[in-house]
Amino acid sequence: MSETAEPTGPGRVVGTPVTAVYPELRGKAAVVTGAARGMGARFAAALAARGVDVVGADIDADAMAVTAKEIAEEVAGAEGPGRVVAAGMDVTRAEDHEAVAASAAREFGRLDFWINNAGIFPFAEVGDVTPAQIRATLSVNVEGVLFGAQAAARHMRPGGAIVNMSSVSAVRVRRGRGAYCASKAAVAHLTESLAVELGDQGIRVNSIAPGYIDTEMTRWVREDPKALQHALDVVPLHRLGSPEEVVGPLLFLLSDSARYVTGHGIAVDGGSRHV
Structure with a gap:
């Protein structure tokens, strides 16, 4: 992965990272949750393009x-692009995951990859976290991952791969994000448990832990000069990451290059988890 290094604004860089092609992905089938916008949409597009x-x-x-x-x-201009089929899903409902998994297997004749991307990012100081907020956060961010993995495993053959979206917040506290941080810590540990148990079926499970990535979910950072400056100060590379810089690790984890990698998390955070 490479890129230019000329800033076009605070924290930005010019250019799109160059990712490996991974020709073995062609002809495979995937499910991406939370794919209507943000990282999920970029994941779906990157996979379809390949x-x-x-x-x-x-x-x-x-x-x-x-x-x-x-x-x-x-x-459309890519060589042999994949199809993208839209589906409605409430990730807090196990039956929705099963329905989508079964639909993918019917539509494409196979299911190789499952990306548990859907999540919510609530804000509340610890004293203000309500029972409803913590329940909703754990339901979407943690139960959604578990239900997705369960459904995927029922339809995948050996060689399948599941990728969960964790966060650097799993290991670093963010003020006002207690519910979110707890949920992502759970995702990181759940990933390890899933990898151990689903390894019996030849299914790999890994996670990606993004830091400050320039998406809709982190728009608040861009819109708050103090928050943006703080982000740039705590990231050793002194810039926000781009969605494409998360796509690269995703493709690697799905590819044959990672066929002996399971139960691990890749931090895509510009080094911020170390400071």
Whole structure:
């Protein structure tokens, strides 16, 4: 992965990282949750551009349908792009995961990859965290990962791969994000448990832990000069990451290059977890 280093604004860099092609991904099938926007949409687009058929699932079914159409147009010029099929899904419902997994297997004749990307990012000081907020956060961010892995494992053959979205917040406290940090710590540990148990089926499970990535979820950082400056100060590379810089590790973890990698988390954070 490489990029230019000329800033175009605070924390930004010019250019798109160059990622490996991984030709073995072509012809495979994947499910990406939370794919209507943000990182999920970029994951779906990157996979489709490399010939992977994708079911993009999101609680906002209408937005997912629009995104699927936009991705199809975006990758139309690629060599043998994969199809993108939109599906509605509430990740807190185990039956929704099963329905999407079964649909993907029927539609594409196989299910090779599952990316548990859907999540919420609530804010509340510790004293203000309500029972409803902590329940919702754990339900979406943790139960959603478990249910997704369960459904995927029922439909995958040996050689399948699951990638969960954790966060550097799993190991670093962020004020006002207690519920979120706890949920991502759970995701990181759950990933290890899933890797041990699903290894019996030849299924690999890993996680990605993004830091400050320039997406809709972190728009608040861009909009708050103090927050942006703090982010740039605590990141050793002194810039925000781009979504494409998370796509590269995802493709690696799904590829044959990582076929002996399971139960691990890759931090994509510019080094911020070390300071």
